[in-house]
Amino acid sequence: MEIILLEDVKALGKKGQKVTVNDGYARNFILPKKLGIEATAKNLNDLKLKKANEEKKAQEILEEAKAFAAEMKDKVVVVSLKAGNGGKTFGSISTKEIAQAAKEQLNYDIDKKKMHLADPIKAIGNYIVQVKLHPKVTGELTVKVQEL
Structure with a gap:
């Protein structure tokens, strides 16, 4: 199962990364603890928009500095x-x-x-x-x- 991580998970990946894990690990650990969400088309698009928004904000802060x-x-x-x-x-x-x-x-x-x-x-x-x-x-x- 493919998962998008919402937080850093040790030995798995960083926040915002798309990782592949076993179905049981995803259903029993990652999803119930809100450490990640399923990598559907909508969630991937939301992640892409969120990253673009964060990059835009970071660029604005750099320009202000x-x-x-x-x-x-x-x-x-x-x-x-x-x-x-x-x-x-x-x-x-x-x-x-x-x-x-x-x-x-x-x-x-x-x-x-x-x-x-x-x-x-x-x-x-x-x-x-x-x-x-x-x-x-x-x-x-x-x-x-x-x-x-």
Whole structure:
């Protein structure tokens, strides 16, 4: 019997896959537990439409991420850091402060975990911070650190 899996089944297949199984296995395990449905023409067509819709949504999300990355590239976030004589700073700036400043200044809601800083910023100047917006899109945000 051919089955379309509705969930991942260990040692059988992934969600959305069409697999062939014994009739008893299908009737006694897969169908009662709602792990799959019978592969009729209607169900196969529904699966095809569902996959096309998911691909369309994924493409829209990718386009939004690319547009946001292009918009973000031109923006500058200003963060102040307390400094003493000779430009020596007290403390550092982490992704948490950058995310908070981006929210206040640019109204961008960026997750601090998506930002990549090799080390916390400990000096005054301009820095480029990598922001992971999508698995395929990484944006750049310019952070200007000035003396408080």
